[in-house]
Amino acid sequence: MKKMLIEMAPLEGITTAIFRSTYSKYFKGVDRIYTPFISVQSSRSFKKRDQREFIPFADNIVPQLLGNNPETFIWAAKVIRDEGYREINLNAGCPSGTVVAKKRGSGMLDDLIIFGRFLDAYFDAKEREDLPKLSVKTRVGIDSYDEAEDIARLYMKYPFSEIIVHPRIRKDFYKNKPNKAAYRIFYEMLPKEILVYNGDLFTTGDVEEIMEEFPGIRGVMLGRGLLADPFLADRIRGTHDLKPEEERRIMRSFLDELYHVYEGEMSGERDVLFKMKDIWQFMALDFPDAAGELKTIKKARSKAEYETAVNMILFH
């Protein structure tokens, strides 16, 4: 499975710029990393926090935009292009209530005529001027899997650079299982070489199964699985050869550095602990035997308490 593309999924509040650059120092195997969604404002400005997601330029990063107004979206695409990016990603998957209410994220799937007009506007403008390539990260429906075919038919009409399909519907949020039958609809209707699979891939076996079921796809995008096991991409490539003790040492160094960088960025210990606890929610999946220590991490009120619990988990 060496030739497939492996991408890190965007996780808002977790895989932010600091996390991504620290992760990349310690772990191999990921080809590209998506920023968490950057909201395109009608005021044609980016929040400071969002700017830090794509400035300075990094060539393994794909900025993801959340927006549904063609004019401001194209404005944002040009700002990002001017920073050096050749590709951007459109968020058509976010299930959050406030996002969907504004017909953004997976809310774009609600009216495919309006969504089509948005895509027409972008790709028409791209013919006339130098805009970044556009990929899309999408769910397969809002309320029903029956919507999948119409959505795939819409995407067929456009020269996307990549289509990342997370085969859940909006109503699922992150519950239930990804629906492989819905993925198959996309697989049969769209060019395989631009299709990426995303959703609930936690082990090498999970990825092998997908690549066998959907041969010829461009690759996979890993989110929670990669947080739970940061070596997962390297394992999938078959290039991982560390002993468990070495793995734990690298994990420790990674977590220390992450803590240290956040300390430099944030105003107090409480905020840093809050951030690290957020990240641990996802890393914890790989430590099913350490429920007690994980509770201690959750409850930690100081750096010392936090570090003791982390050491217990990694080196007990």
Ligand SMILES: Cc1cc2nc3c(=O)[nH]c(=O)nc-3n(C[C@H](O)[C@H](O)[C@H](O)COP(=O)(O)O)c2cc1C
């Ligand atoms: C806390 C959290 C934040 C997320 N933020 C984003 C986001 O900003 N943009 C996006 O496209 N998807 C976002 N997602 C969805 C993930 O990128 C991914 O599609 C989903 O978790 C399924 O993949 P996984 O099972 O590999 O994690 C988020 C998911 C979670 C759990």
